Amino acid sequence: MDVGAGDGGYVVFRARIEPNTFAIAVDASPDGLVRGAWKAERERRQNAAFLVGSVEHLPRELACLADEVTIHFPWGSLFRGLVDGSGPVLGPIAGLMKVGAELRVLLSAVDRDGFAEVTPSVISSRRGRYSEHGLHLAGAEWASSAIVSASRSSWAKRLAVGRERRAVIARYRRGAT
Numbered sequence: 001m002d003v004g005a006g007d008g009g010y011v012v013f014r015a016r017i018e019p020n021t022f023a024i025a026v027d028a029s030p031d032g033l034v035r036g037a038w039k040a041e042r043e044r045r046q047n048a049a050f051l052v053g054s055v056e057h058l059p060r061e062l063a064c065l066a067d068e069v070t071i072h073f074p075w076g077s078l079f080r081g082l083v084d085g086s087g088p089v090l091g092p093i094a095g096l097m098k099v100g101a102e103l104r105v106l107l108s109a110v111d112r113d114g115f116a117e118v119t120p121s122v123i124s125s126r127r128g129r130y131s132e133h134g135l136h137l138a139g140a141e142w143a144s145s146a147i148v149s150a151s152r153s154s155w156a157k158r159l160a161v162g163r164e165r166r167a168v169i170a171r172y173r174r175g176a177t
Helices: 009-017 030-042 076-084 087-096 120-125 127-131 145-150 154-159
Strands: 023-027 048-052 066-072 097-107 135-142 168-174
Touching: 009 023, 009 030, 009 048, 023 030, 030 048, 066 087, 076 087, 076 097, 087 097, 087 127, 087 135, 120 127, 120 135, 120 168, 127 135
Parallel strands: 023 048, 066 097
Antiparallel strands: 097 168, 135 168
């Protein structure tokens, strides 16, 4: 499941290379998801779905469904909730995940974005807030250009991540609550 999926490109890619995986894109804005859904339809990808909705209001039918959740370069309330360790954001994300599932988050912010720079140590300092939701930090480090590229994020390209700014990758495991 890709939360804050934007244009859904990552979900279409995963559905293409992993035909036995059912990939779900979730984003609050329908504009980008329409492009992803259209592409998946054109490619006849029946293992991809596109859901318009905010993380704070996810359908109950998605509870404990995901083996993996990705969030690539979020912005707005999703970004703030992830950096601050906000319950209204982390609770629903944790609720998507099966016990043992992995959450991978790519974050990038600099002072001119209106936020302090996101660093691995900033992410590590929020581990307690994530643990309250059963999400245990497995690691936070500077993301390599290969990791940023593998995210297939058009937003990362627009931000010039890897050229003009760095990104952090954080990995969490869902434990039993």
